[in-house]
Amino acid sequence: MRTLPVGDDALLVEVSSGEEARALHAELLRRRAEGLLAVREIVPAARTVLLDGLTDPDRLAAELALSDVPPAPAHARDVVQLPVRYDGPDLADVAAHWGVPPDEVARIHAGTEFSVAFCGFAPGFGYLTGLPRRYDVPRRATPRTAVPAGAVALAGPYTGVYPRSSPGGWQLIGTTDAVLWDHTRMPAALLAPGTRVRFVPVDYS
C-alpha cells in the first residue's frame, strides 16, 4: 500500500489489485461509519481509493501505513438483476476475441456474477468486474458518437451499462431496459461501488 498526497487536503491510496482496493474501500467506509474518519469523498477506482476533503491528510497517511486492512467482507447486499437482450452490434467481434460462437457470449456473460468495482464516466455508470481475465476485450478502434442508453458493453476487464445516450468506445453486446440513474428515485443510482449484479437474459421473440 502506498499513499500519495493530492493537493492540500486529499490522499490517493494505491494498492496492487482490484480486490485490495475493494478491501481498503470497505475498511474506509467502516471507519467513516464509526466516526473514526472525517472525509468529504471516498472514491474507489481500479487500484486506488481517493480520500478528498481531509483535515489532516499526513496524519491519516501515517495511520494507514501502520494499519492492517482486513480482507473485504463477503458481499452482504442483495444481487441486482438486470434484464438483458444479448443483441449488441459488437457481439460477433466479442465472440471472435473470446474464441467462442456468438451465442456462447450470452451464456458466459449471463452465467457470471459481477460486482461494481467503482463508478465514474457518468452518474450511475458502474465498472463491473467478474469475468475471468481471458475475456478482456479492447475498446473499439473508433468510438461511436452515440451509444444508446441501456447499452450493455465491455472494455478491458469491465462490463458497463450506459445510463444515458453518450459517445463511447466500448464493445456493445446487449441492451437493458433497467433505469440505471433516476435523480427523482432514492437512491438515484441503481449501482454503487460493491453492488452485486447479474444479467438475466430476456427473450422478446
Added chain:
Amino acid sequence: MTDHALSVVRAGALTTVQDLGRPGHAHLGVPRSGALDPPAAGLANRLVGNPVDAAVLETTLDGCTVRPRSTVAVAATGAPCRVTVDGRPVAWGAPVRVPAGALLDVGPATAGVRTYVAVSGGVAVEPVLGSRSTDLLSGLGPSPLTDGAVLPLGRPAGPHARVDVAPQPAPPTELVLRVTLGPRADWFSPEAVRVLTSRVYRVSPASNRIGLRTEGPALDRAITRELPSEGMVLGAVQVPPDGRPLVFLADHPTTGGYPVIAVVRTPDLPAAAQARPGTPIRFLAVRR
C-alpha cells in the same frame, strides 16, 4: 407563486444556474459542479441578503437580460460589466432594486469571463441531489438558460446589504497558479516537471466549466503505459495525450485515466475561472 419568477429575455452565450454544487456523490460518478468563482457568487448573495447557498446566475462573457415579475434586489459581481435597469445605468458590485416588470440587462464583461447575478430569494428551480447547479459534464440540474425561459424565485430571506460598492479582486491579466506536485509527477520526465513550473502557458479558448485548457509546451511522460482510472480532485492538473496540462474545474469527471502531475491550490481557482483565452499562466510549485 408565478409572480415570484424571472423571465429570461436574452440568455447570453452560456448562462447557468449555480450554487455551492453537490459534493459527496463522487463515488457514484456525480461531479461536484457549483459556481466556478465561489467568492464572487457568495458576495452577490450577501449583497442581496440571500444565504450563501442560494442559487445565482453565472454568465459567460456576454452577460444576460432578465425581467423579474416582482420587485427584487439584484447584485452583479465577478467579471465587471455595465448593468442597466430599463436602460438606466446602475451599479455593478452593489445591491440594486429592480421594480416588477423592469428590464435588467447585465452587459458583456469588460474584463474577466463570468459575472454572477444574485436575485433576492434566489433562483428556486428544483434541486437535484441537494443542489440547483447546472452540471455541463453529466447534464444534472437545470439546462442552461434559453430565451423565453421562466425561472422561479424563492422568498427573500432578509434585507439586502447596506453598501455602496463592495471591493472585489480584478480579473487576472496574468494567472499565477500555485501547485503542489503529484500524485503522478513521477509519471513524467524531470524535464516535464521543470517545464511545467518554469515556462509560460496561455489559457486556451477551448476552456470550459469542466477544465481550464492550456496552450504551451507539451509535457513528456516518463511512464507511457496506461494509468488505471483513479479518483480526480478539483484543481487537478491532468495531462492528456497531447501533453498540454488541463486544470480541472467544478464540472470535472470524478475518475480519469490520464496522470495528474500536480494540483492547483483551491484559493487560486476563482481567478482561473475569470481568466480569458490568451491570458498567460504560470504554474508555481509550492510545498503542501
